[in-house]
Amino acid sequence: MKVMVNRDTCVASGNCGAIAPDVFQNRDRDGGFVRLLQTNPPASQWEAVWQAARLCPSGTINVEDVPPVRRSGPDQPSHSPTT
Numbered sequence: 907m908k909v910m911v912n913r914d915t916c917v918a919s920g921n922c923g924a925i926a927p928d929v930f931q932n933r934d935r936d937g938g939f940v941r942l943l944q945t946n947p948p949a950s951q952w953e954a955v956w957q958a959a960r961l962c963p964s965g966t967i968n969v970e971d972v973p974p975v976r977r978s979g980p981d982q983p984s985h986s987p988t989t
């Protein structure tokens with residue numbers, strides 16, 4: 907997961923920091939505008955990040971799913987056709 911915010915559109919509602927405080931912060935000294943703490947949060951934070959993005963009133967939070975790295979090598983199953 908990759909998280910991005912556009913502070914130009916943030917309206918300082920504070921939702922994101924309340925929902926996912928390990929990823930977003932809304933500090934008084936920043937006027938309550940979003941501060942992104944992690945751009946690649948661990949899986950344990952993903953549900954909270956998705957919820958924060960859904961509930962952001964200004965669409966400021968963008969989340970990209972990053973597909974898992976595909977490995978190739980002898981430990982991967984073979985996809986040879988069987989006869």
Ligand code: SF4
Binds near residue numbers: 923932938963
């Ligand atoms: S929920 Fe959206 S509008 Fe509200 S502080 Fe967070 S990024 Fe800004």
